Amino acid sequence: MAGQAILQHKPGEWCLPHYSIHYRLLNVYLRHLIGLPFCLLTLVASAQRRPLPADHSRAIDLAVHQPAIYFPEAPRPGEWRKSLGAVFTTTPPALTEEIRLSVPAVDFNLQRGLTKRFFVVSRLQTQFIQSNLSLGVRWATPLTDRLFLSVGDDVHGWMGVLKLKDVFNSQAYGVQNMPNLTLGYRLTRELQLSVKGEAITDLYYRSQVGTLAIENRNRGFNGVAFTAVLEQPFYGNRHVSLGLRAAYSNFNWQFWSLFDTFDRDLFYPQLIFNFIL
Amino acid sequence: MKTLCYLSILLLSLTGCQKEYEAPVPHTFANRPGAGQFTPSVRKAIEGVYAVTTGSSQFGEQVAVKWTYVVNGPDTTHYLSVFTGTDVGYFNFEVVKADTMALAGYWRKLVNTETGRARLSIKTTRSGQVRPYRGQLAEGDTLMLDGAFSEKTAEPSQPLRLTYRRPLNTESFAILAHRSGGRTSDLLPTSENSLDMIKLASRLGATGIEIDVRYTKDGVPILYHDNTLNLRLIRKNGLKGPIEDYTYQQLTTLVRLINGEQIPTLEDALETVISNTNLTFVWLDTKYIGPMDKVQVLQQKFRQRAAQLGRKLQIVIGLPTQDAVDSYKALADKSNTPILCELDTAITRSLSAKIWAPRWTLGPQTNEVQAMKAEGRTVFVWTLDEPKFIDEFINQGQFNGILSNYSPTVAYYHYTKQL
Helix, strand or coil: CHHHHHHCCCCCCCCCCCCCHHHHHHHHHHHHHHHHHHHHHHHHHHHCCCCCCCCCCCCCCCCCCCCCCCCCCCCCECCEEEEEEEEEEECCHHHHCCCCCEEEEEEEEEEEECCCCEEEEEEEEECCCEEEEEEEEEEEEECCCCEEEEEEEEEEEEEEEEEECCCEEEEEEEEEEEEEEEEEEECCCCCEEEEEEEEEEEEEEEEEECCEEEEECCCEEEEEEEEEEEEEECCCCCEEEEEEEEEEECCCHHHHHHCCCCCCCEEEEEEEEEEEC | CHHHHHHHHHHHHHHCCCCCCCCCCCCCCCCCCECCCCCHHHHHHHCEEEEEEECHHHHCCEEEEEEEEEEECCEEEEEEEEEECCCCEEEEEEECCCCCCEEEEEEEECCCCCEEEEEEEEEEEECCEEEECCCCCCCCCEEEEEEEECCECCCCCEEEEEEEEECCCCCCCEEEEHHHHCCHHHCCCCCCCCHHHHHHHHHHCCCEEEEEEEECCCCCEEECCCCEECCCCECCCCCCEEHHHCCHHHHHHHCCECCCCCCCEHHHHHHHHHHHCCCCEEEEEECCCCCCHHHHHHHHHHHHHHHHCCCCCEEEEEECCHHHHHHHHCCCCCCCCCEEECCCHHHHHHCCCCEECCEHHHCCCHHHHHHHHHCCCEEEEECCCCHHHHHHHHHHCCCCEEEECCHHHHHHHHHHCCC
């Protein structure tokens, strides 16, 4: 009987409580920021030490800007920074079940300094049939000679078009907003670690299959993302960004065509590799 | 070295926490046979579209209320299902006592893990006066389902009141439940492609089911979706690899589905459909590559059984790929073997398939659908779960049915549709 299986679950077997959206946000922050402070406190304590002598191998010269994209230091006013690489996103099991895909996307970053502290950032991630373009502003400041901080806000517009005989005649686009905070630490003169936290909020979503379309104008919290990136020299004068982004969100633009209906935060790990140009 | 340590801790911190979701059913069903005071005429009177006069913030403005049943030998157990238009929500109620018109059960929202207990009693209202329902409605009376609901396992205390609006939409429409009723990933109380899920399907709104057919190593047709044994579908047992590498005996002895059930044979599944449910459609999805004859034999056997019992039951073999089409073409005798073609209209016509089932992601395909229907074919879409699109497809009124993991939502939009 159907009820026999139902009986297997007895009242009181609750493993997880019901989550309101705010509680979920708090929970995710608590889970993941518990680990981060251990690192960051150590970094801050280390950063607050007396600066090393200028001739020391690990001494930092504030006047020297190391090439970086993620490190929270503004480019000089009028200066451009750019990088080109790839982002690999792994599909969550809840969506693709037994199939596990790591989907690569071309990743291009372009930034320009406005003032000593302010700069604009833009990023294009594309798989040609679907793309995401973001524009944002950052305010960055050094906290010590090694520790840097930036706060910013990025607006992401994404769209995808899939036309495949007997499979897809679908398209979708949407807008998301991602306020963010980045802490950067200069581990050595040339090695920089950045840790970034983002809140992901939905602004707009529209999808269409054939001639039928639906849209969602509800603005709401979608999830959070945490990124850790190392930036360092890579063969000669070339520098690279190598990082991992962990997004816990209800929706990920790269998987719009799966038409996920779960109202659950799923884990989307991303590997980031960029050459700083 | 220190840097590497920092980075490792950081990465572990970022990736180490994968939340496990669970949604256990908070009501223990007694599954008593019969319907007590809910006689056939009372059950018929109760079915309908109701306004949610209290509780709409949780369950939406209106719901569809429908009775279903499960047969066990000489006994029939009746259940009341309520389909909401919010977050793929539904209620399942059972009769509490034979001598009262009281119902107890639970509610669930399939898109998340929200659930809770609920109870209802049947009342009537006239000019603001509320009275217990005695089995008959006088002129001016309006039926009311009055009760309470709770979150999780708490005693129901939040008021819930449903007020009758109109009868259910009676248009013919197939509400087909994917994987015999729903996905394991939707945290249903029974596993996908299990016998228990087949029995649960109609309580989730389904009028038919789709089941995934594969062969064991020794050629027994069974129900299983994935290519391999994996922890998404089965309990941990150390076995892995293609299910076709194992004999039926091995699977029966060593493997349990995620909620503890055995992997059923196709024969057991069809027997369950006929003996325990009132489902009217079974879609045998071809997940295997190779001869189709054993599936055909079972299809014919149970079609004959259904006909002998006077059951209006269609059992069709789904052809999702060219390999499946080739297997079908290789059958020595194709008579008495209804098929459903998921490929394009030309192949569907060339196979003389009576049912065409394109993907929903191709859109409404108005011209093609109308042409196929004009040729006497039935047209379904699969596998459509997005509630807003379900609403759009149903309101367009072109298709004869929808295959979905969310049959409560298809049921809601179908039954509440106003012609």
